[in-house]
Amino acid sequence: MHIRRYLHVSLAAAAVVILLKMLAWKLTGSVGFLSDAMESLVNVLAAGFALLMVSIAGRPPDADHPFGHTKAEYFSSGIEGLFIGLAAALILVEAAQRLIAPHPVHSVPVGVALIALATAVNGLVAAWMLKGAERLRSIVLEADARHLLADVWTSAGVMGGVVLVPLTGWLWLDPVVGILVALHILREAYQLVARSVDGLMDKSLPDVDLLAVEQLLEPYRSADVQFDHVRTRRAGTRRFVGMHMHMPAHWTLGQAARCRLAVEKTLMDAMPGIGLTIETLPQGEESHQEERSPREPMP
Ligand SMILES: [Zn+2]
Structure with missing residues (x-):
């Protein structure tokens, strides 16, 4: 199977995962679940970016672009970084509001079940892609799969936080988990923008x-x-x-x-x-x- 085939499947799976997580967020009102959904959105952008990179950057030089098309990735990684930064800001605002005016999360069992289902989809697709990456020796594919695996751990942490809220009565726990995820997403956004700037500014080779x-x-x-x-x-x-x-x-x-x-x-x-x-x-x-x-x- 070709690399692009894997990336298409990962995009489709990510769309399902995001829908499940958004539903869990709407049902429970959990900031943690919102941050988890945003993290998955980040993964979709990363997978879409990888697909774009493989297809555009791989084009041979032509009359209008005699040096090739390899700089295409800097546009997408720059824009992607800005979107991801926005997603993180959204979570931080939501979490801050929840810390100021705490209220409990609702329908915890249904919410956790939805997130668990989304996590299972993520885990299975990641394992399948890792196998494909090994067979095709593709760094792009491997990076994409590692993203999905990291997402599985985020979901596990977020679920743990949400389950503990009704058990302990600690209403602050859910927004705090959300803030931690947002900071992680923000780091990713920074790296993407930095890479894009380095590339556009013709930074020297390492x-x-x-x-x-x-x-x-x-x-x-x-x-x-x-x-x-x-x-x-x-x-x-x-x-x-x-x-x-x-x-x-x-x-x-x-x-x-x-x-x-x-x-x-x-x-x-x-x-x-x-x-x-x-x-x-x-x-x-x-x-x-x-x-x-x-x-x-x-x-
Ligand atoms: Zn000289």
């Missing part, structure tokens, strides 16, 4: 990738050949590396091209799918647009 590039270039460095202006960025799953390659001015164009080709092949073999730009220049000369290395401070 140090481990920079080190790998330096190590690959090392054997080619000599009195004749120098590299500078090494710059990296990522767009979605795609990594881009650019650099200057300085060679003696008396070398023939053919000689320089052969040397450049060897460097290019080494990098492409070691980092598959990399977007590589090697500008060749004579020693001691820089291109007009970047006389100054980007690592040097401005005067």
Whole structure:
């Protein structure tokens, strides 16, 4: 079965789960159940985002988008992060009102039964997707399944809280559980927005990738050949590396091209799918647009 098939099923299951949880919230008036429903909504958005990423980002470059479509994910993760932040804010407002004016939760057995059913659906779909992720070696699918599993634990905690309210008479317990879930959701929203901003701002590749590039270039460095202006960025799953390659001015164009080709092949073999730009220049000369290395401070 294809990855998209799994993601479609997870979307359908999530829709059912959300409906069950919203129903439980309406019946009981529990803030905990509201937060649990919102957490599931977050999962639907995450699954939808994964589906979008797989389909749009995977498109090959075309005439209008010569660098490919890998940046598509930053739009969706940014918007998704904002929606998730809104969901968390909604829970916090509801919980604060309930702390100020406490009142008991209603129809606890029916509510808990609905949440238990939703949790069973989540757990089964997550287990099935984990198997699929292993078979297809898909990180996207695995991340989606782990989300669902985390949701199962949230539901268990929320159910525990709601069951304890009528037993202990602690009316504050339900809103406090809701606040804890909201804070967790808020953390997720922050991570999504941060990732989107990093991507749109062309943040450099992680140090481990920079080190790998330096190590690959090392054997080619000599009195004749120098590299500078090494710059990296990522767009979605795609990594881009650019650099200057300085060679003696008396070398023939053919000689320089052969040397450049060897460097290019080494990098492409070691980092598959990399977007590589090697500008060749004579020693001691820089291109007009970047006389100054980007690592040097401005005067
Ligand atoms: Zn240079």
